[in-house]
Amino acid sequence: MTYSRFLELFPDNDACLEYLKDKFFGDGTECPKCRKASKFHRITGRSAYSCQYCGHHVYPTAGTIFHKTTVSLQLWFFAIYLMSSTRCGISAKQLEREIGVTYKTAHRMFKQIRTLLNDEGEAPLTGDVEVDESAYGGKPHAYVTRNKLSQIYKTRKPTVLAMVERGGRVRARVVSDRGTRALHGAVTQHVLPSSMLFTDEWDAYRTLAPRYRGHRRIKHQAHVYVDGETHTNTVEGFFGLFKSGVRGVYHSISTAYLQSYLNEYTFRYNRRFSAKPMFWAMLDQVEKDRLASA
Numbered sequence: 001m002t003y004s005r006f007l008e009l010f011p012d013n014d015a016c017l018e019y020l021k022d023k024f025f026g027d028g029t030e031c032p033k034c035r036k037a038s039k040f041h042r043i044t045g046r047s048a049y050s051c052q053y054c055g056h057h058v059y060p061t062a063g064t065i066f067h068k069t070t071v072s073l074q075l076w077f078f079a080i081y082l083m084s085s086t087r088c089g090i091s092a093k094q095l096e097r098e099i100g101v102t103y104k105t106a107h108r109m110f111k112q113i114r115t116l117l118n119d120e121g122e123a124p125l126t127g128d129v130e131v132d133e134s135a136y137g138g139k140p141h142a143y144v145t146r147n148k149l150s151q152i153y154k155t156r157k158p159t160v161l162a163m164v165e166r167g168g169r170v171r172a173r174v175v176s177d178r179g180t181r182a183l184h185g186a187v188t189q190h191v192l193p194s195s196m197l198f199t200d201e202w203d204a205y206r207t208l209a210p211r212y213r214g215h216r217r218i219k220h221q222a223h224v225y226v227d228g229e230t231h232t233n234t235v236e237g238f239f240g241l242f243k244s245g246v247r248g249v250y251h252s253i254s255t256a257y258l259q260s261y262l263n264e265y266t267f268r269y270n271r272r273f274s275a276k277p278m279f280w281a282m283l284d285q286v287e288k289d290r291l292a293s294a
């Protein structure tokens with residue numbers, strides 16, 4: 001998706017509105033009022049369309065992140081285009097510069113667009129799944145004692161838990177700590193019991209094992225990193241990419257935004273083999289909030 005292609009498809013606000021209209025109220029969509037399969041026609045001068053039978057008005061932006069904002073629809077689409085057009089994303093600061101709005105506005109748009117990129121509602125992971133956790137800002141060295149380790153974790157760098165299907169999808173969550181309760185909760189929520197788990201030898205994973213089809217542990221403390229199929233290279237690779245991605249775009253990110261950055265990052269990662277350009281994948285995520293939609 002090039003910039004000139006973007007301009008060709010979305011030359012103005014009307015084109016963007018028409019796109020949303022086709023997405024939510026395409027020909028044959030049931031009218032919310034008269035319940036007939038209708039066509040909706042643009043009402044001149046308004047961002048609304050009316051039912052061909054009963055004249056009921058529908059608003060394509062209602063219930064979306066675009067509704068009732070002072071920013072034009074085309075700028076929103078352009079912001080999505082910019083956020084989709086680099087491998088690791090861009091910062092709100094870059095967005096401010098590129099689209100010429102205040103930082104406050106750019107930051108709000110950035111956050112809103114990010115909310116689209118979540119993986120809620122997607123199927124849990126399955127198959128061979130590598131699981132690992134990392135203190136954001138680095139994992140302690142393997143040689144520290146158990147006591148020392150728990151001290152380090154008490155000083156609380158946020159912990160990120162990543163679960164990766166070999167050759168497939170990833171889920172990543174900020175968890176409260178690397179204790180049994182937090183790790184078990186997240187893994188059982190996101191990984192099906194029929195999966196084979198691959199982890200390091202951290203105790204919380206050992207007690208998790210009975211809930212899964214199988215469990216292979218890599219003995220990092222004995223400096224064994226790959227033992228046939230038993231390794232956690234995929235998930236470690238994900239962490240490596242994530243951390244260098246963060247460094248490329250930001251100097252660091254605050255804990256408050258860590259999960260939303262993970263969401264954006266995993267959204268990209270999970271579509272790395274997809275033929276659909278990222279711009280369309282992101283735009284596809286625009287949904288109507290069922291409660292707010294009129």
Ligand SMILES: [Zn+2]
Pocket residue numbers: 031032033034035036038051052053054055056
């Ligand atoms: Zn109608």
